[in-house]
Amino acid sequence: MSSDPALPPSPPRRIAHLDMDAFFASVELLEHPELRGLPVVIGGRRAAPGAEGHQRLKTYAGRGVVTTATYEARVFGVRSGMGLMKAAALAPEAILLPTHHEAYGRVSRAFKAAVAEIAPAIEDRGIDEIYIDLTDLPEASHDLGLRLKAAVKQATGLTCSIGITPNKLLSKMASELQKPDGLTILGLEDVPTRIWPLPCSAINGIGPKATVKLEALGIRRIGDLAKADPELLNAQFGPRYGAWLSEVAQGHDERPITIFREPKSISRETTFERDLHARQDREILSRILIDLCERLAQDLVRKGYLARSVGIKLRFEDFSTVTRDHALALPVADGAALLEAARSSLKRVTFDRKLRLLGIRAGSLIRADEYRAHAPDPAQVSEPGLFEGLEG
């Protein structure tokens, strides 16, 4: 990477991680200021049934999960990703609001634009967080951090938390250290005191499975990981992940800021309100599949991509998941072609349990404009079609 002896050493990088505080919930509170200070949970699929006032979490029945919760709701143990029924047991009186993705998208664009005015080298990490390369800016990190937070507040009315360190790994962890409304600046020299006491799961890339495995080896904190025998980690986790664990425990991370990436896949999936039987509920499943294909086709056309492979995803009542992929001779973006590919893949699945989820994915994407410019026979490039007459 930067170790070419012919080149002068690159100056130390300065990377910020900016994370909006309880983003979806905070956007909702802009709309519903009367709920400020109350435990509020965002999630579920439909708006509350016509009752007066706001819906209480305890009245919810269904399969939704918590998307975000205010800090007042987190006090009760409510966490993102938790089933709403479980959250209702923890905080029955919390207010439940449905999601409004258009609003979140609008506020997301606003905070990113405000940051870009100050520092344009931004890596998008989703709707509510970004990395920012501050290396080439003249100001001190603390001043920059305060300016970024003020700009975000001015543009959106919302607070964020920022970590500024020499790399993405440490900045991500630093932004978590003083949430909400935090600003944390760390150097590599701070790793033993500030990072090593944290649990291994604080590292972006160490999830539930790896955490359990590490704990079985007596490795609970990042400091334990830093002192662990690299050979042991390689033996337990494989050479690649093992070597990565050894590196990140030292706070090392050379990943660059990536300003733009082509998407690799686009997908649509849905969990049913009740589990469906492959034969008895065939009509319903067919309608759902057609609808998913139609929406995926619209996504492909809107974003300007063609799919060279189509995948289906099925989740059964026992939560086991199966995927089937199908490579195509010619790239497509129309619903009829997606549906045909999906149906051929479905024939390779054994249906011995009820289904809870159906999904479809467009993979091996190529840009439609580039393909059409070089297509051997333009007549063979499929055009977005209609679904009329496709049922059955």
Place this chain on the structure above:
DNA sequence: TCTGGGGTCCTAGGACCC
């Protein structure tokens, strides 16, 4: 009181080609 929807990356075996 079970577990959304949208993604990325990695692994691993087999096919197929040179």
Place this chain on the structure above:
DNA sequence: TCTGGGGTCCTAGGACCC
């Protein structure tokens, strides 16, 4: 009559992240 070795594509599953 006893066993190459790379490279790439396809497919399936799984861990992880927001």
